Amino acid sequence: MSVTVHALARALEEWAPLPYQESYDNAGLQCGDPTMLVQGVLIALDCTPAVIDEAVRRGCNVVVVHHPVIFQPLKRLTGATEVERTIMRALRYEVAVYAAHTNLDNVRHGVSRHLAEKLGLSQLRVLDPKPGLLGKLITYVPPAHAEAVLQALYAAGAGQVGDYHDCSFRLAGTGTFTPGPGTSPAIGRPNQPETVAEQRVEVLLPLHRQAAALRALRQAHPYEEVAYELIKLENQHQEVGSGMIGELAEALPVAEFLARLRQRLGVPVVKHTAFAGPIRKVAVCGGAGSFLTRKAVAAGADAYVTGDIKYHEFFAPEGRLLLCDVGHYESEQYTGELFQALLTEKFSRTFAVLLAETPTNPVRYDF
Missing domain, CATH: 3.40.1390.30 (NIF3 (NGG1p interacting factor 3)-like)
Structure with a gap:
């Protein structure tokens, strides 16, 4: 091929x-x-x-x-x-x-997750999820066609919520319409008012899949004119964003955690702040990640591992976590x-x- x-x-x-x-x-x-x-x-x-x-x-x-x-x-x-x-x-x-x-940095299965797995972290989640990437698509479908429409939307990328897929909400209701002259309605006749049972169907949708989802909706929907609403949401997309945070299987003293960084990443040196320890919850970001230091602190991380930290940026944790610079290349290698x-x-x-x-x-x- x-x-x-x-x-x-x-x-x-x-x-x-x-x-x-x-x-x-x-x-x-x-x-x-x-x-x-x-x-x-x-x-x-x-x-x-x-x-x-x-x-x-x-x-x-x-x-x-x-x-x-x-x-x-x-x-x-x-x-x-x-x-x-x-x-x-x-x-x-x-x-x-x-x-x-950064598109690979920002997906859950990307650079930072791979780094986190190299360090032996589990229970991983995105450290700084991005808002404004999701929409809610709403349409109205005769009950007999609802499943076919939903399957088409799922195939186009809608209906994913974290690790759950084929997610939707349905609500039974009544639709009314009058087909105009020259129409070919799936239900009813031109110029005759109609009242039909319908289901209101809602799915979450990544906004970059909008065009594909609307094409799928129009192809699968039985109506000549498809009524729908697309609403942009400010919800954080829990699968997309910067950095990752997870936990070690057991807490480590600072010296042992630093030794783990050197051994697992093959780095000759780790620049870091002072911290009493122990280290259990760890945040990471591949590349230059000093912009996430406060996010790591707020998330309750005991250590934050990244690269390209400037001198004055090492003051930012104020002793609340172990801030580690393993190098830009080393964190993405x-x-x-x-x-x-x-x-x-x-x-x-x-x-x-x-x-x-x-x-x-x-x-x-x-x-």
């Missing part, structure tokens, strides 16, 4: 929807022909000229990364910067580059495993999905 770059991108975006990226981000296809057939995929945290060279050497014409190559708008391609050289190299060798960044697992499952035996061997961490440690 042949797979295009476009089909590959669609699979990644079903998993980490682009509407979930932050406003400053630039996730998605960075360069390349969407109609090109995928011969192989190389996965890396960052894309550099050396990563493009490795992709070519190993027979891969797609590179999938976490960090976008093009983050700020490019005004020219002259090879003056590493970003320009990377894109020019990709274009020269016809290598497509795709990035899933296992992201490639997420990409590889998804693409291998989705496109098994279609093309190779390889982890890059080229080191891309720009930080070095000397002792």
Whole structure:
């Protein structure tokens, strides 16, 4: 089976929807022909000229990364910067580059969850769920057709509440209408008032699935004219947001918890604040996560693990938790495993999905 770059991108975006990226981000296809057939995929945290060279050497014409190559708008391609050289190299060798960044950070099964699982945390939940991503879709259906309409809406992405699916609310009522001249009503006749039994059907809906859900509704509904309401909700989406929080199987002294970080993440050093301990509830955020420190404190975390913490930001916990900086790269280093697992499952035996061997961490440690 042949797979295009476009089909590959669609699979990644079903998993980490682009509407979930932050406003400053630039996730998605960075360069390349969407109609090109995928011969192989190389996965890396960052894309550099050396990563493009490795992709070519190993027979891969797609590179999938976490960090976008093009983050700020490019005004020219002259090879003056590493970003320009990377894109020019990709274009020269016809290598497509795709990035899933904060959209992958913000899904429950994304970067922070993987980090939390590496540290042995359980009972995981999103640390800072995002509001304004959900809507409520309401429609009115004859009872005999309610189940078919609901199944169509579920298939389009509606009716998911946390780990529960096929969720809806139904209320019996009475609908009235008069078909106009030239109509072909499913019930009744033109110019004759009708009173029919109907069910009011309600489902939750991720707003980025709105168009698909409305198409499904119109196709499955028996009426010529479909009445519906779509209401944007301010509810937090418990499956989408920044960071994760969970618990260790047993509380650890601070020294043992820090040793766990070094061992499980393979980091030579951990920068951290003073804290008496013990450590049981732990919050994490892959990448630069100092903006969540107060959220971690408010959630009752004993420790917060992230990267890129500035000097003055270490004062923020005020002794209420152990704030740990393990490094930006180090907190996201296992992201490639997420990409590889998804693409291998989705496109098994279609093309190779390889982890890059080229080191891309720009930080070095000397002792």
